[in-house]
Amino acid sequence: MEALDFLEKEQTFTLPERYSILSEEEMRARIIEIKEAFGDRLFMPGHHYQKDEVIDFADARGDSLKLARICTAMDEAEFIVFCGVHFMAETADMLTSDHQKVILPDMRAGCSMADMADIDQTEQGWQTMQDTFGDTILPLTYVNSTAAIKSFVGKNGGATVTSSNAKKMLEWAFTQKERILFLPDQHLGRNTAFDLGLSLDEMAVWDPIGHRFEFEGEDLQDVKVILWKGHCSVHEKFNIKHIENLKKKDPEITVLVHPECTYDVVQASDMDGSTSFIIDTIENAPAGSKWAIGTEMNLVNRLIKENPDKEIVSLNPFLCPCLTMNRIDLPHLLWSLEMLEKGEVVNQIKVPEEIREHAVLALNRMLERS
Ligand code: 13P
Ligand code: SF4
Numbered sequence: 476m477e478a479l480d481f482l483e484k485e486q487t488f489t490l491p492e493r494y495s496i497l498s499e500e501e502m503r504a505r506i507i508e509i510k511e512a513f514g515d516r517l518f519m520p521g522h523h524y525q526k527d528e529v530i531d532f533a534d535a536r537g538d539s540l541k542l543a544r545i546c547t548a549m550d551e552a553e554f555i556v557f558c559g560v561h562f563m564a565e566t567a568d569m570l571t572s573d574h575q576k577v578i579l580p581d582m583r584a585g586c587s588m589a590d591m592a593d594i595d596q597t598e599q600g601w602q603t604m605q606d607t608f609g610d611t612i613l614p615l616t617y618v619n620s621t622a623a624i625k626s627f628v629g630k631n632g633g634a635t636v637t638s639s640n641a642k643k644m645l646e647w648a649f650t651q652k653e654r655i656l657f658l659p660d661q662h663l664g665r666n667t668a669f670d671l672g673l674s675l676d677e678m679a680v681w682d683p684i685g686h687r688f689e690f691e692g693e694d695l696q697d698v699k700v701i702l703w704k705g706h707c708s709v710h711e712k713f714n715i716k717h718i719e720n721l722k723k724k725d726p727e728i729t730v731l732v733h734p735e736c737t738y739d740v741v742q743a744s745d746m747d748g749s750t751s752f753i754i755d756t757i758e759n760a761p762a763g764s765k766w767a768i769g770t771e772m773n774l775v776n777r778l779i780k781e782n783p784d785k786e787i788v789s790l791n792p793f794l795c796p797c798l799t800m801n802r803i804d805l806p807h808l809l810w811s812l813e814m815l816e817k818g819e820v821v822n823q824i825k826v827p828e829e830i831r832e833h834a835v836l837a838l839n840r841m842l843e844r845s
Contacts, residue, residue, distance in 0.1 A: 494806035499528070502805045506532055509812040517815070518552035520545060520567070522559035523750050524771040524800040529558050529808060538750040539563055539618050540637040540845065543838070546570050554578060554815055557824070558803050560586045564824040565622045569831050570838060577824045578815070580807040585799050586619050588735075591705035592659035594623040596683040601631075603686065604656060604701060612701070613652035615644060617660050618841075619707075622826040622834045624658060629837035638734055638749035640845035641667040647844055654698065656681070659705035666734040666741045668700045675738075680704050710735035712795045713769040718743045721767050721790065730790060731756060732769030740769065750774065757782055772796040 494502075510517060510532065520542045521533025530536060535545050539559075546555060546567040555577045557564040561584060568577040604612055614633035616624050625635055632651065636644040645667050648655045657664030661680055668678055677699040679690035688695060689704070713736050721728055730744040731753055741747045746756065753770055760766065762784035768775050769790035776794075779787045789795070814821045826834065 490806055490810055494810055497806075497809070499805065502809045503531075506805070506809055506812060509816050512816070513554070515551045516553045517556065517812075518546075518549045518554070519556045519558060522563060522800065523754065523774045523777075524797050525558050525803060526773055526801060527777065528805050529803050530773075530777075532808070533558055538637065538639060539566075540639050541751065543567070543570060543618070543637075544842065547842075549575075554820070556580060556808070556811055556815075558808070560584045560589075560797075560799055561824070562586055562589045562619055562621060565826050566618060566625075566838065568824050568826050569622065569625075569835050576820050578811050578820060579803075579822050579824050580811040581802040581804075582822050583799065584802040587799065588617075588660055588705050588707045589619050589621055589624075592616075592620055592624050592683070592703055594621070594627060597624060597627055597658065599686065600681055600683055601627075601656070604681070607688075607695065608654055608698075611653040612656050613648045613654070614656040614658065615648050616658040616837065617641075617663055618838075620659050622830050625834035625837045626830045626832070628658070629833035629835065629840075633837060634840035634844075635837045636841060637845075638663060639751050640841065641734070641749075642670055643845060644841060645671055649699075654701065656701045656703070658703040660707060660735055661702040661704055662706055662710070662737055662741075663734050664700060664702040665738050666736075666747065669738065673699055678702055707735040709771055709795045709797045710769070711737060713737075713740050713790050715739055715743050717769075717790050717792075718767075721788075725765060728765040728767050728786075728788075730767045730769070732790065733771075736769050744769065754778070757785065757787065760785055770795075771800065773800070 519534045521530045521536050543566050547570045555567055557567055557577055557579055564577050564579040614628045614631050615636055616628045618635045618637050676692040679688045679698045680702045682689055682704045710733055718730050731746045732744045734747050757778050765786040767788050767790045772794040775789045811821055
């Protein structure tokens with residue numbers, strides 16, 4: 476089920492008033508108290524894009540790959556309160572055992588990119604792709620996708636990828652089939668395929684709304700990668716003008732961007748890489764070095780704070796927050812924990828078994844290879 480469908484069907488709830496009255500200190504104190512009382516029965520993973528007020532309480536901080544891995548090893552945790560977005564909580568649910576319950580403190584914490592690939596559109600598009608290219612296509616999906624899409628991919632022999640293993644997974648995929656369908660982020664797909672040496676003429680975009688290929692080359696049969704027409708609304712906000720302006724002001728500055736940025740931005744930047752690559756690069760950079768970073772705002776602000784010996788700015792002067800990641804805040808976190816304390820599990824993320832079965836195949840094909 477898509478995150479927004481779920482919301483409409485299941486969540487008529489508004490946060491009780493008490494949570495708008497409590498001070499930050501009171502909320503923090505209660506969270507500490509509840510976490511201590513639960514001990515190892517409660518585990519709270521936090522994605523790097525989460526707000527400071529939330530990430531302060533995370534038992535593990537990571538990118539989506541690291542958090543997926545950690546959750547598989549958290550057998551003793553009865554409750555996993557996931558500080559991230561819906562698709563990450565679904566992944567955690569699929570990689571943990573039946574006795575473990577995954578909770579998302581605010582169900583509105585979705586991902587606009589994941590919502591751009593709907594399972595019905597995918598199945599219809601796949602049929603047209605099979606009619607056009609025959610049985611020559613392997614589907615890969617960025618983990619930023621619904622469990623239903625992961626299941627479709629798993630059923631068709633494909634795998635999930637994250638930004639930190641996309642290149643390796645695309646290389647593997649080409650050992651399996653002649654062509655790849657890459658869902659749902661056209662930019663990560665295009666940037667990764669280009670990195671592997673494919674030309675833009677060997678890539679077509681699949682428009683799921685118009686139900687047609689977008690292709691400017693000569694022969695569609697030359698296409699090796701079909702890019703689903705999805706994008707991240709946060710990373711699309713960086714543009715070439717931002718790079719030119721910064722470089723004009725300071726030619727010494729190094730521009731480092733996430734591969735969810737457009738192809739033009741990635742080509743014009745000095746370096747690009749996944750969330751963990753960005754963090755490692757900044758942490759290992761020499762004191763005094765200057766950086767402009769093109770990724771989510773909470774992470775950029777945290778890098779600025781944690782690396783005072785370096786000069787770091789956001790590539791977009793207006794910064795780019797992920798609004799859905801920001802849905803997780805102290806009031807929602809405390810509410811979900813206080814409900815747990817009362818013995819009530821709220822906002823549980825449970826992937827139906829018939830979807831989980833094949834989605835796990837896609838996830839495991841990735842985990843085995845990265
Ligand atoms: P990572 O896979 O790098 O954690 O990224 C997740 C994400 O949502 C990026 O926009
Ligand atoms: Fe989705 Fe983009 Fe937010 Fe990542 S930053 S969770 S891809 S909307």
